[in-house]
Amino acid sequence: MAQVKICGLSQPAHVAAAVEAGARYLGFVFFAESPRAVTPGRARALGAEVPPGVARVGLFVDPDDALLQAVLAEAHLDLIQLHGAESPGRVADVKALTGLPVMKAVGLSAPEDLPALTDYGLVADLLLVDAKPPKDAVLPGGNGLAFDWRLLTGRRWLRPWLLAGGLTPANVAEAIRLTGARGVDVSSGVETAPGVKDSGMIRDFIAAAS
Ligand SMILES: O=C(O)c1ccccc1N[C@@H]1O[C@H](COP(=O)(O)O)[C@@H](O)[C@H]1O
DSSP states (O other): OOEEEEOSOOSHHHHHHHHHHTOSEEEEEOOTTSTTBOOHHHHHHHHTTOOTTOEEEEEESSOOHHHHHHHHHHSOOSEEEEOSSOOHHHHHHHHHHHOSOEEEEEEESSGGGTHHHHHHHTTOSEEEEEEOOOTTOSSSSOSOOOOOGGGGTTOOOSSOEEEOSSOOTTTHHHHHHHHOOSEEEESGGGEEETTEEOHHHHHHHHHHHO
């Protein structure tokens, strides 16, 4: 079974559905432009009853130190997800500042994008392999956009990695089969509208990834 991250949670019922179905990671978005953005206080409440073994992930896009410190002063997080244009040096700085492990998202659309996974593998604790967003996209992720999974065939990196980008209950099993991913991350693929999660889709996604 692949480990599953359900990202962009904002409602207790969806947190409960994800935990009961076996999610390994719960993602809370701290990026104001996202329809899934939550306040630190909301994330704290949503993560309060999460059992041991389920990691609370804070998703940030090019955060400054002040934002990281403000969120961590209130929300209890286990892992930081960096989903912007953070350099390898910035990843190392965020690890040192927060004292938390960092998962770095890397966008792929072509073979030329693959070396970044090696570079970030030197500093990040986990890698998140996502589709590269379109140039005019408001969000650098969470767009329901997939990439050509065959780019990953036969690849190995220094760190454990999760597959993301356009995954849904209908395609996640095939994505795992083609890429060999041991972890998958979904946001818009378990929603009925941007930012509106669906408990049934969350359960279906986790079952399909099993
Ligand atoms: O979910 C968001 O709103 C989001 C905002 C900014 C950056 C990343 C975001 N989500 C991450 O994007 C990928 C793919 O999402 P999707 O399943 O294609 O909708 C996933 O890793 C989310 O964590």
